[in-house]
Amino acid sequence: MISRDLDVLIGPIVECEAGYTVEQLGQLCAADAAIILELAEEGILPASPGAAREWRFSGEALRRARVALRLQRDLELNLAGVALALDLLDEIAALRRRLGIDP
């Protein structure tokens, strides 16, 4: 049901955009830029090459950052533990796809 007296708002899908800076990624994850920087330095977030100040992140990096922060908070993992968990989750997903079990 659409309200006739209101304008239609249009906005982008955050996860499909690219070129996020460290600060923007922090804002989207409600985390400090310093924490995002730590995740990137640990190799958890794929970043464009170059110096940390010029790093740009994709929507996939945003997804990974959110998962990483949730794992860190909920399971009290350290950065290395988070990185390991994410790598293993990726590997499990790839194996499941190859086996054709559960999409």
Place this chain on the structure above:
Amino acid sequence: MEFKDYYKIMGVARDATEAGIKQAYRKLARKYHPDVSKEKDAEARFKELGEAYEVLRNPEKRAAYDQLGTGHRAGEPFRPPPDWGAGFEFSGAGAGGYSDFFEALFGQAARGAGGRARRGFAGGRGEDHHAKVLLDLEATLGGGTRAIGLRVPEVDADGRLQVAERTLNVQIPKGILPGQTIRLAGQGTRVHGGEAGDLYVEVEFSPHRLYRVEGRDLLIALPVAPWEAALGATVQTPTPGGKVDLKIPAGSHAGTKLRLKGRGIPASPPGDLYVELTIALPPATNDAARAAYRALETAAPFDPRANLGS
């Protein structure tokens, strides 16, 4: 409103120590964390667990809860708050959906553990808001505009928390996936002489009559007759884009999954549609059908329970 047994949820005794509670939480959190778990109801279980831990880890909350648990029956002394649920808008992050029971017991102030509200400063940028909405699956399959009702908590002049209703017409981007977020520029907190914050709307889909959503893929259960599965057949199946002919290979069985590439959610790249076969049995309601079943029993003897062992 339902009384929640936090001790039962965490699987600990009422006299469990703080260490015991922490240990139980860690173990269950690893099992049910929605980012890790493949359990079906992981998200709901994890939410419940987080709520239970939030209460039992904190001596004051635990004491308040214990008093309640021994003295009263389900919900009696509470005044249930107005229908909370999906469509709740909040600022700052970390406000996880606690149950009505929790809200009633500890109030809104207890919300947002770990959340950090971003205050807009004079002349600066207004706060960003976050909201979760439940949409019909058709919204992403075809795109289109939906009216989204949001509840915005606001503190009134007396410092009391009020909930304001707000409706927005939002164009849903075709192919948006569950868990993805639409950014609506300037729909957050407005500040005098500064730039308004943004509203982030996270999208989830309500259960669909035909399709189950798995990320970008869709899954449909398609009933076939025993002979269609055994001998192979071409049957029609619904897809989001309309009915298509689907070839069922001979020797299929219940649970066989057939993939229709690119016929899932039209994201980029598009998801697939998985057709999972179920076998529907024709009823034996007349002599001919009963005779046919008997004939099959003789012609193709088999033990459906052969794998169960003796």
